[in-house]
Structures are given as C-alpha cells and as structure tokens.
Amino acid sequence: MNTRSRLFWSILILGVAALVSQPALAAEKTLKVGVYGGYFKDSFDKHIFPDFTKETGIKVESVAEPTGEAWLVQLEQASKAGVAPADVNMIAQVAMLKGQKTSLWMPLDLAKIPNHKNLLPVFVHKYPDGKVDGIGAVSWYITLVSNTKVFPAAPASWGDMWSADKKDKLGLLALASNSFLLEVTATTFFGGTQVLDTKEGVQKVLDKLAAVKPNVKLWYRDEAQFEQALKSGEIPMGQYYHDVATLASKEHPVRSTFPKEGGILDSGSWAVTKACKKAEEAHVFIDYMCRPDIQKKLSLKVGTSPTVKKELTGLTDADFAAVSSDIKPIIPRYDIYTGDMSDWINQKWTEMITK
Amino acid sequence: MIGGPPKGLRARLPILYPAAMLVVFFVIPFGIMLAVSFFKREPGGFYTTDFSIGNYANLFTVLFGRVLVFSILISAFCAALCVAVGFPFTYFITRMRRKAQVVWLVVLVSVLSLSAVIVAFAWSIMLSQTAGVSNLLVWLGLMEKAVSWSPGFWALTCGMCYIAFPYTVLVLYPPMSRLDPHLPEAAQTLGASPVTTFFTVVVGSLRSSIVATLIMVFAFTLGTYLIPQILGRPQHWTLSVLITDEAIYRSNLPFASAMAVFFMVVSLALVGLTMLAGKAKEPSPR
Numbered sequence: 001m002n003t004r005s006r007l008f009w010s011i012l013i014l015g016v017a018a019l020v021s022q023p024a025l026a027a028e029k030t031l032k033v034g035v036y037g038g039y040f041k042d043s044f045d046k047h048i049f050p051d052f053t054k055e056t057g058i059k060v061e062s063v064a065e066p067t068g069e070a071w072l073v074q075l076e077q078a079s080k081a082g083v084a085p086a087d088v089n090m091i092a093q094v095a096m097l098k099g100q101k102t103s104l105w106m107p108l109d110l111a112k113i114p115n116h117k118n119l120l121p122v123f124v125h126k127y128p129d130g131k132v133d134g135i136g137a138v139s140w141y142i143t144l145v146s147n148t149k150v151f152p153a154a155p156a157s158w159g160d161m162w163s164a165d166k167k168d169k170l171g172l173l174a175l176a177s178n179s180f181l182l183e184v185t186a187t188t189f190f191g192g193t194q195v196l197d198t199k200e201g202v203q204k205v206l207d208k209l210a211a212v213k214p215n216v217k218l219w220y221r222d223e224a225q226f227e228q229a230l231k232s233g234e235i236p237m238g239q240y241y242h243d244v245a246t247l248a249s250k251e252h253p254v255r256s257t258f259p260k261e262g263g264i265l266d267s268g269s270w271a272v273t274k275a276c277k278k279a280e281e282a283h284v285f286i287d288y289m290c291r292p293d294i295q296k297k298l299s300l301k302v303g304t305s306p307t308v309k310k311e312l313t314g315l316t317d318a319d320f321a322a323v324s325s326d327i328k329p330i331i332p333r334y335d336i337y338t339g340d341m342s343d344w345i346n347q348k349w350t351e352m353i354t355k
Numbered sequence: 356m357i358g359g360p361p362k363g364l365r366a367r368l369p370i371l372y373p374a375a376m377l378v379v380f381f382v383i384p385f386g387i388m389l390a391v392s393f394f395k396r397e398p399g400g401f402y403t404t405d406f407s408i409g410n411y412a413n414l415f416t417v418l419f420g421r422v423l424v425f426s427i428l429i430s431a432f433c434a435a436l437c438v439a440v441g442f443p444f445t446y447f448i449t450r451m452r453r454k455a456q457v458v459w460l461v462v463l464v465s466v467l468s469l470s471a472v473i474v475a476f477a478w479s480i481m482l483s484q485t486a487g488v489s490n491l492l493v494w495l496g497l498m499e500k501a502v503s504w505s506p507g508f509w510a511l512t513c514g515m516c517y518i519a520f521p522y523t524v525l526v527l528y529p530p531m532s533r534l535d536p537h538l539p540e541a542a543q544t545l546g547a548s549p550v551t552t553f554f555t556v557v558v559g560s561l562r563s564s565i566v567a568t569l570i571m572v573f574a575f576t577l578g579t580y581l582i583p584q585i586l587g588r589p590q591h592w593t594l595s596v597l598i599t600d601e602a603i604y605r606s607n608l609p610f611a612s613a614m615a616v617f618f619m620v621v622s623l624a625l626v627g628l629t630m631l632a633g634k635a636k637e638p639s640p641r
Contacts, residue, residue: 066603068603068604069603069605069606070603072606073602073603073606073608076401076606097399098399098400098401098606101397101399101401102397102400102401174584174589175600175604177604177605178604217503217506218506219588221584221604222584222585225476225479225585228476228480229483232483232485232486233485234483234484234485234503337399338398338399338400339398339399340398340399342398342399342605343396343398343605343607346605347416347418350418350597350600351417351418353589354418354421354422354589354590354592355590
C-alpha cells in the first residue's frame with residue numbers, strides 16, 4: 001500500500017467511526033434555549049445554565065434572540081418547515097398572543113411542571129380554550145430614569161416628562177408596543193388604561209403624548225444607544241429598564257425611579273413551538289425556572305422581578321425593593337397590539353412621532 | 356473561439372454559474388417577497404396565502420408619501436454630496452505617485468470593513484455635546500459652549516455620506532486613472548486655467564462616469580436603515596426604517612413587502628429616467 005492509499009483508508013475508517021459514534025453523542029441530553037441577546041443571555045449563561053446542567057445533566061446551548069418580533073417571525077417560518085431554531089424560547093407578551101393566533105405554541109403539560117404552583121397567577125399564559133402555552137420566565141420593570149448630575153432631585157411622576165424644562169432631554173422607546181407609552185399617558189392623565197378600549201380614547205391619548213415630542217431628543221430602538229447617552233448626561237432622562245439602570249447606577253450617575261403612577265411591568269414567557277422535538281427536556285427546564293430559589297437568584301444576580309410569590313422567594317424587603325416596588329404597576333395592554341385596532345394604532349403612532 | 360458565440364455546454368458553463376447564483380440569491384428571494392406582498396395580513400397574527408392588493412392600497416397615505424419623498428431626496432442629496440467631494444478627491448489621487456495611490460485606496464477600502472452600527476455610533480459620539488468635536492472648537496475658542504449635533508439632519512447626512520464615500524471613489528477611480536493626461540495638458544497649453552481645465556476637460560470627458568456614480572451612490576444609500584435610526588430624528592426616518600419596523604417589530608410581512616416592492620419600482624424608475632437624461636446629453640460617439 002502506498003502512502004496515498006493508506007491515507008485514504010485511514011480517513012475512510014475515521015469517517016465511518018465518527019458516523020457510528022453519532023448515536024452515542026446524541027444520547028447526551030441537550031436543550032437549546034433562546035434568550036434575549038445581550039444582558040439577559042450573558043447573565044443566564046453565567047448564573048443559571050451551568051447550575052441547571054449540573055443538576056439535571058441536560059446541557060444547555062443558549063441562542064441569542066434578536067429583539068422585537070424578528071424571533072417570532074423566524075419561529076413561524078421555521079415551524080412551517082418543521083424546524084425549531086430553539087427548543088424553549090423567551091417570548092414577549094405581544095409575541096405570545098400573536099403566536100397563539102397561528103397555534104404556534106405547543107400546549108404545555110402542567111403535571112410535568114409541578115413548580116407552577118409557586119407562580120403568581122398572571123404568569124401562567126393560556127390559549128383562549130384554557131390550554132397552557134407559556135410559563136412566566138422573567139418579569140422586569142420599565143421605569144423613569146435620570147442622570148443624577150443633570151437632575152439632582154429625582155423625578156416623582158411620569159408627568160414630569162411633559163414639563164418645559166425637559167426640552168430636548170428625553171430618550172424614549174420608539175414603538176407603541178415596546179414603549180407602552182400609551183399606557184403610561186393613559187394612567188398619568190386619563191385615570192387608567194381603560195381609555196385605550198376605543199379608537200377615540202387612543203386618539204385622545206396620542207394627542208396628549210404628541211405634546212411630549214419637543215422634549216424628546218431620541219426615540220430609540222436599540223437599548224445601548226440610550227444607555228450610553230444617559231450615562232454621559234447627553235440625554236439625561238427617559239424610560240429604561242430598571243434592572244440594567246440599577247446595574248449602571250453602581251458606576252455611573254444614573255438613577256431609576258418608580259414614579260407614583262407605577263413602573264411598567266413587562267414580562268417574558270417560556271414557550272415551546274410545535275416543531276420542538278425535545279418536549280421532555282423543555283418541561284424539565286421550565287419547571288426548574290419556576291423554583292423559588294432560582295427566581296431569587298435571578299432577582300439578586302440579574303435584577304429581574306420574581307415571577308413567584310414574594311414570600312416564597314425569601315428575598316429581604318430591601319432586596320425586593322431593589323428589583324420591584326409596592327406601587328401598583330402599569331400593566332401593558334397587550335391585547336390592543338394584537339387585536340383589530342393593532343394596525344390602526346401602529347399607523348397613528350408612526351404618524352404622530354414622525355410628523 | 357474568440358469573438359464567436361459560445362458553442363456547447365462546456366463553453367457555456369462559466370456563465371451558468373453566475374446565472375444560477377443570480378437566480379438562487381436574487382430572483383427567488385425577490386419572487387417570494389413579491390408573492391408575500393399580495394398575501395393577506397391577519398391583524399394581530401401573521402398572514403394567510405391569498406391574492407389581495409390591499410397592502411398596496413394601504414400605501415396611499417400622507418405618511419407613506421412624505422417618507423418616500425424624504426428617502427429619495429436625502430439619498431439624492433448624499434449622492435450629489437459624495438460625488439461633489441469624491442470627484443476632485445479621486446482626481447488628486449490619480450495625480451499622485453503609484454505608491455501613494457495604493458495607500459489611499461487601501462485606507463478607503465478599509466473603511467468598508469466597518470459596519471453601519473459602528474459608523475453610526477461613532478458619529479453620534481463625535482457630534483455629541485458631552486464628548487464631541489464641539490468641545491474641541493470651544494477649547495480652540497471658536498465656539499462659546501459645546502452643543503449637540505446629533506441626532507439631526509446633518510448628523511444623518513454625515514453618516515450616510517461616510518459609508519457611501521469609499522464606493523464613490525472606487526467607482527470613479529478606474530475611468531479617471533484611464534483619462535489621458537495629455538488632454539488637460541493640451542487645454543492648459545491653449546491657455547485654459549487649471550480650474551477651467553478641471554471643469555471643462557476633466558469633468559466634461561467623465562460625464563457618463565459621474566452619472567453612473569450618482570446612480571450607484573443613490574441606490575446604495577436608499578437601503579440604509581440603521582443610520583437613520585441612530586443619527587436621525589423620527590422625521591428623518593427613511594422608508595427602509597419603516598419597512599424594518601413593519602417586518603421586525605409588527606410582523607406585518609405583507610405590508611413590509613408591498614412597501615419594499617413599491618419603493619424599488621419608484622427608485623428603478625428614477626434611475627431609468629436619470630440614465631435616459633444622461634444619454635440624451637451624451638455627445639455623439641467620436
């Protein structure tokens with residue numbers, strides 16, 4: 001045998017060996033978990049996934065989800081082809097409802113998630129027929145943030161954003177369905193979000209919101225863009241995520257305030273698409289995430305608000321206050337962004353801010 | 356073989372490959388987009404396969420018209436600006452020694468390796484009040500106090516021109532370096548000043564290259580969607596930003612596709628008109 005054919009045979013044998021050993025590799029349990037890219041993914045990779053693997057033997061491969069509904073669009077398209085880009089996904093509430101309409105989500109079996117009993121009832125997400133399609137993953141607040149050097153006194157109300165001395169000083173999220181500013185304006189000036197039930201009500205709220213425009217310097221889609229400007233004082237006030245702002249406040253002149261009308265309480269759910277082939281492992285993971293000690297760890301390490309009842313977590317009052325507040329939160333009206341009015345609201349919103 | 360039409364499969368193979376790539380990566384995706392633009396939007400859901408012109412009918416709004424006109428105007432403006440600066444710039448480069456030319460071109464090409472995100476963030480910091488160039492001007496005594504220039508129209512213009520400029524030079528460079536140096540010399544021998552020579556001889560003989568570059572930069576800047584988000588205010592958001600919002604944040608793919616198709620048709624029509632106009636003015640072949 002000359003060298004060349006020997007090489008050929010060795011490669012062939014190696015190849016066959018690799019193929020034969022495939023099932024052995026597959027026997028190792030793995031799970032792909034989709035988490036919002038950036039801060040959340042980094043935190044989960046560091047604090048949550050390694051311990052989960054240690055305890056259950058299931059190896060987690062984390063997938064960075066893009067913001068917005070891009071991930072939902074990808075899941076929809078992939079699901080039609082019978083593919084699941086990730087087995088368990090962290091999904092925002094508006095996207096949860098949109099996925100429901102196309103029956104994208106696999107119904108979850110609560111019997112396999114005994115820890116669901118710990119959850120606050122709002123965190124068990126259901127199809128209209130009562131089947132469970134999502135379990136609360138994390139919840140977080142969007143609050144009023146400000147630069148302490150530019151504004152030595154903390155603002156007290158969302159209404160402060162409208163005052164004349166804030167001209168060209170605010171950074172706000174650019175879309176109706178991620179800023180929830182309609183809900184904020186409705187709660188601050190119209191006594192609650194029920195005014196958003198009708199088109200006339202939405203129009204009134206939009207008109208009020210239009211008055212804040214001269215004060216807005218930046219309508220942002222990308223968090224990093226505002227965070228940088230907030231830290232430097234370039235854009236010294238606005239709405240932002242309480243968890244990241246609190247983290248930033250340790251090194252920068254930044255503060256996060258729960259206004260007297262309440263912070264915006266938003267959340268993400270764990271959801272599994274029908275194309276997922278690892279339902280068993282997915283249930284194990286979701287159950288693990290509902291454990292009070294894990295939610296406590298998330299609050300302490302990541303700064304999210306717990307999805308389980310406060311008394312179960314064993315968080316001290318001070319720790320709880322750092323991630324949440326006893327002021328009644330503003331709960332977004334997810335229904336209006338998925339209902340019949342949704343396209344109309346989005347168009348009016350874009351017209352309002354681009355005018 | 357040379358000059359004759361290709362015969363047999365073997366001779367046609369080299370052209371089959373790019374043709375297949377064009378079909379796979381351009382024709383098919385565009386076909387899908389065209390098809391989706393006729394699908395029916397499910398409010399609050401996804402879409403259903405259908406044939407409806409409703410998405411196109413929804414385009415006829417003041418908002419869409421205003422954003423369409425703005426997108427076309429700012430791209431045209433940036434194209435004009437890039438060529439106005441890039442043309443003399445490229446001319447000077449072609450007049451340098453070979454080695455210096457290479458250095459300049461490499462620097463320009465390396466700018467292309469920066470992503471639009473980095474470019475936009477860099478400009479937003481450079482034009483900021485807290486860390487921007489206005490602080491430098493204050494230090495030099497040219498300004499009273501530091502100001503913020505971003506986000507705004509000129510910040511957006513800077514960002515868009517910055518990413519388009521290397522392409523401008525790279526497109527202008529080949530025809531300009533082929534320009535016979537005897538032409539301007541002859542003009543000057545006959546008594547024309549350097550400035551007159553530049554505008555009449557150099558600009559004049561490269562007119563079709565200028566039109567081609569304008570069209571290229573125009574089409575290129577039409578597609579930017581990240582830079583207007585970061586460096587522009589909402590009134591400066593281009594159609595590409597609205598298309599992104601519809602597709603990514605509202606999962607309204609049919610409407611986003613309809614906008615994209617319509618946008619493409621309008622810009623192709625504009626490019627066609629420009630080329631026709633350019634041809635009409637072209638002197639008869641020498």
